[in-house]
Amino acid sequence: MILGLANAEFEIVQPVLASGWITAFEWTIGMVAVTFLIPTFMLMAQCVVGSFPRRRSIDMPTQSIGRPSVDVLVPAHNEESVIGATIDSIRRQLMPGDRLLVVADNCNDGTADVARAFGAVVTERFDDTKRAKGFAVDHGLKILQQEPRDVVLMVDADCDVVDGSIDRLARLAISTDGPVQANYQMPAAQSGGAWGAVSGFATTVKNQVRPLGLHRLGYGCVLYGSGMAFPSALASRPNWASDNIVEDMKVSYDLMIDGHSPHYCPEAIVRASLPAERGNALEQRKRWEHGHLHTIATQTPRLVGSAVTSARPALLVAAIDLLIPPLALLVQCWVVSMLSILVVTWTMPVSHLPLILMTLAGGFLGFGVMTAWYAHGRDQLTIKQLCIVPFYVLSKFPLYVAAIFRRQKTWRRTDRDSANEVCA
Incomplete structure (x- = not known):
């Protein structure tokens, strides 16, 4: 009798349990x-x-705004083969009173000598325990802040700054009183083949298409590490001195939470080639994407919490x-x-x-x-x-x-x- 009642109860409860499990699943x-x-x-x-279709930017400041004075900071590590062309593309856009500082960071080649030969002010930094771009940027900013100009512009040592871009970035940084990101183009090298072309297109979507879409929707973008402009007082506010492998992303979200969302300036163009050799390209991608995934895990809760x-x-x-x-x-x-x-x-x-x-x-x-x-x-x-x-x-x-x-x-x-x- 008791066993029969137990079986009957199990037959009744089983569908309920199954239904609850299915619902949870x-x-x-x-x-x-x-x-x-x-x-x-x-x-x-x-x-x-x-x-x-491309349209005229509504963010471009009017010509009535005077051209701000500019400090250009170029962190460099063993870049003697490319830094001369980068400095040349910058210097022809500078005005009297502007300054170009190269931080030769832990270099064991001729980066510092080449930079001086092309007319840049150079500071050399050596520290085996702090080896990352963020430390070089922090070192350079401390020097620049002793006699600050109106705007600090950061450019990687392997980039070409298209004519007119420094003027646009400087004016927009002052008019918005916030950080500005240039149109950072990284075309694939012609010798990279089909593999390089796919990688180059993925980079175009990330660096150009997506920030342009956010810009047109009225939102800010992240910083991409090169072609970044800041009002001088804002440049040193984030903590640059770290070994974060994607320090630009971390700084972007620090600034956003602090109320300074970066603006995108599609008319200001900075270019750097993706590596053609597949091993070098994979190494670069590994750094970018591992850093990106770590940033997703650490910064998404911060952003959501601050939004709420x-x-x-x-x-x-x-x-x-x-x-x-x-x-x-x-x-x-x-x-x-x-x-x-x-x-x-x-x-x-x-x-x-x-x-x-x-x-x-x-x-x-x-x-x-x-x-x-x-x-x-x-x-x-x-x-x-x-x-x-x-x-x-x-x-x-x-x-x-x-x-x-x-x-x-x-x-x-x-x-x-x-x-x-x-x-x-």
Whole structure:
């Protein structure tokens, strides 16, 4: 009798337990789908708005604003082969009273001598325990702040600063009283082949299309490490002195939370070539993308928390923008999640909503990237080269596995392919 009652009770409770388990599971896969839907929609919005026909910038200050005085800071580590061309592109844009300072940081080549020969003021720094770009920037800023100009402009030692860009950046930094990021172009080297072309297009989406879309939507962008301008009083406010391998991203979010979101200036152009040699390119990508993933984990909660406590929606937009991982990783994660949810939906009595949301997220991703390619990438990535994109995405898998088990934590300079790396 007692055993019969127990069996009856189990038969009644079992469907309830199963139903609760299924509901919890549906919530879990639903949250996975939403996690993809939000950043892919943001990516699509940035790419579509950033692909509209070019129009005159509404942020360009009027000529009635006087040209501010400028300090140009160039951190350099073993850059003797390229720094001369960089200094030349800067010096022809300087006015009387402006200053160009090169920080030859832990160099064991002729970087300092070449910089002096091209007319730059040079300070040499040697410290085996603090080897990263951030320390070089901090060292240079301390020297510049002794006799500050109106604006501090930071340029990497392997860049070409297009004529007129320094004037535009300086005027915009003063008129907005905030940081400004130039249009930082990194075209693929012609010798890089199809692999380099795909990498170059991915960089174009990240450095040009997405910040232009945010700019047109009325939001700020992140800083990209070169072509950055700051009002002098603001330049030293962030903590530059660190070994963070993507110090520009960290500084960007520090400034945003502090109320100084960087402005994007598409008319000011700074160029640097991506490495042509595949090993060098992978090393550079490893530093960028490992640093990006670490920044997602550490800065997203900060941005969301500050957005809530300060009631500033712009910080929430910045958090969603940060949640967009490198394109290859985003595609990999979407494919794996989509296949998993597809199998679950076919084999279990769960809602089709997560599958619908994941499909929609894939549509956002594909439409956004193809819109950016049509507007910005057809001249650098042919239709034939598009066919290798799946193989390019798969090739990045070891890089992301390494981000989990062997994340790069220290800054390492990318080897130069040749002595003529700066774009003309």
